[in-house]
Amino acid sequence: MDTDTSTGLRTNGDRLWQSIMDMAQIGATSRGGSNRQTLTDEDRQGRDLFVNWCKDANCDVRVDQMGNIFAKRPGSEANSPAVIAGSHLDTQPTGGKFDGVYGVLAGLEVIRTLNEAEVHTKHDIEAVCWTNEEGARFAPAMIGSGVWAGEFTLDYGHERTDKAGRVLRDELERIGYLGEQPCQNYPIRAAFEAHIEQGPILENERHQIGIVTGVQGIRWYDLVIEGQTSHAGPTPMHLRRDPVMALAKIVDRLYELIEAHKPWARVTFGDIQTEPGSRNTVPERVTVTVDIRHPQQLTLDKLDKTFREIVNTECNARGLSGDVPWEWHSPAVAFSDACINAVQSAAEMLGYKHMRMVSGAGHDSVYVSRVAPTSMIFVPCEGGISHNETESVTATDLEAGCNVLLHSMLACALV
Secondary structure, three states: OOHHHHOOOOOOHHHHHHHHHHHHOOOEOOOOOEOOOOOOHHHHHHHHHHHHHHHHOOOEEEEEOOOOEEEEEOOOOOOOOEEEEEEEOOOOOOEOOOOOHHHHHHHHHHHHHHHHHOOOOOOOEEEEEEOOOOOOOOOOOOHHHHHHHOOOOHHHHHOOEOOOOOEHHHHHHHOOOOOOEOOOOOOEEEEEEEEEOOOOHHHHHOOOEEEEEEEOEEEEEEEEEEOOOEEOOOOOHHHOOOHHHHHHHHHHHHHHHHHOOOOOOEEEEEEEEEEOOOOOEEOOEEEEEEEEEEOOHHHHHHHHHHHHHHHHHHHHOOOOEEEOOEEEEEOOEEOOHHHHHHHHHHHHHHOOOEEEEEEOOOOOHHHHOOOOOEEEEEEOOHHHOOOOOOOOOOHHHHHHHHHHHHHHHHHHHOO
16 A cells, blocks of 8 residues: 555554453453553453464564563564554553553554555554553553663662562563563654543543643652651640641642642642551651652752752751652653654544643653654543543544554654
């Protein structure tokens, strides 16, 4: 099929939907979501299903030392830079059916469509599944793509542990996905990631396609405040060295800070733990995960500085000590103009209503973009709800996003 004829090509939306529903049966939850946390038995089953589908599509499947999976449809020019599309199959503990999974299976659907239409590309086409994008079990997030892109060393990735002390490398080996291929990047002509928006903007603006120009900067912290244990009954409030008192003020002031930088600033306190964790004991320590985001790096740096000042002020006022170590930092990202334009041209050619936007969530494309021209394609999700078992997307929107992915990839792979 030549370039002109390929403009009429469309993906099989019914097949894409069924593939997503079949994957959703692995780790299915009672409320209609999915629980396939990375490197669990459920993750292994999901990976096995994806690999089998890729082999059925005559792909050359490779697994690297971080368990990243690459399914290649060879192009006509040997050793030419590949055009890749991918995301992740791992989920949150109470995740939905579409987050990440859509991007992996949309890449596979592109390959299936090209096979059926007998379209021959100059460049290799690859569908990719990255390891541990969510970071729900092993921190930090996006570790598989991060090692591949050179952000982290292989040893750093392999040595990550979960809350039970299990080591990432050991779990890769246990489920059979500790590959032999070196985990390192290779020449990429263009990289795309189809994804649900995970927010309400497209739905509210009544657009079907989001052309993603970049990703917000993200900083993860483990805020630790140290005080002194005492009995809850005999110790008067004004004599306590209670770390939760400082935390309450810090939380209030951070919410005020983020409000002053609306609409793009974000802060989330996702996990709060006290020690010793007894009902009738004033805690000696409180540990809080803090997630701060903004699309402009200078503003993110300012938020970081002010956050640390707030912690120092509130802890010092109460005779407490506070520490704010970074757990992870992902700088604000601007995607490739060439890839952004390829997505926009595809959306326009297909007649889908579209808009340019910044991603509020981190994705594997953050690290991929450091070594390859990259962009993303968003489709709406109902109510903007994600990381939730009730996550919902229409088959029509999934097909539209996959069609945009197809023609974005063809624009880069045919010539």
